[in-house]
Amino acid sequence: MHSRQSPASRGARRPRLRLLIxxxxxxxLIALWYLLRYELGDHQETTWYPAAPGCDLHQGPCGVGLEEDERLTLAIPVEGDIRPLESLPLEVRVDGVEAQNVRVVFEGVGMDMGEHRFHLDAVQGGEPGRFQGVGQLGICTRERMTWRARVSFDAPRGRLGSTFDLDVERSLP
Structure with a gap:
């Protein structure tokens, strides 16, 4: 009643098992490498500068002074209101210091919405220190959601950045 497998059939399974393992x-290993790279990649030591209070990204660009004649400015130039799940043009300007690897990370304030990361490209043929890209905010169950834009870049003296808060009304279908 109990059948035994021949040595040949057992031997045929071993290479498949080794391959599967x-x-x-x-x-x-690839998943672990990616996870570590993703988690650690954006969390190196950053010098954060406080944004000017009361700035409204719905009304226009918001900026912050860094050191002496250095300035970081974020703009989201959309027609109308900034809405979730819509493509958002992102413009960053860095004056007075060389900037590379400019990124904008959106995160929910008071509610875990994950991190929405966007790397910006230098504007070709334009003024130095201008970067552009496209971002997007997630949708929330609240009528009004506060998002924080963490803008950071690599400079000769290390990673620098600032945060900008914006309130977004939920889109109705």
């Missing part, structure tokens, strides 16, 4: 281990 190898593929699984490689997949886990």
């Amino acid at each position: 190898t593929v699984t281990v490689v997949t886990l």
Whole structure:
């Protein structure tokens, strides 16, 4: 009643099992590498500068003074209101210091909405220190959601940045 497998059939399974184990281990290592790179990549030591209170990104650009003649400015130039789930043009201007690897990270204030990360590209043929990209805010169940834009960049003296808060009304279908 109990059948025994021949040595040949057991031997045929071993290479498949080894292959499956190898593929699984490689997949886990790649996932671990990606997770560590993703988690640690944006959290190196950053010098944060407080944004000017009362600035409203719905009305126009918001800026912050860094050191002496240095300035960081964020603009989201949309027609009408800034809304969730819509493509948002992002413009960052850095004056007085060389900037590379400019990024904007949106995160919910008072509610965990995850991090929405967007890397901006230098404007080709334009003034130095101008960067552009496209971002998007997630949707929230609240009627009004406060989002924080963390803008950071790499400078010769390290990573610098500032935060800008904006209130967004929920879009109705």
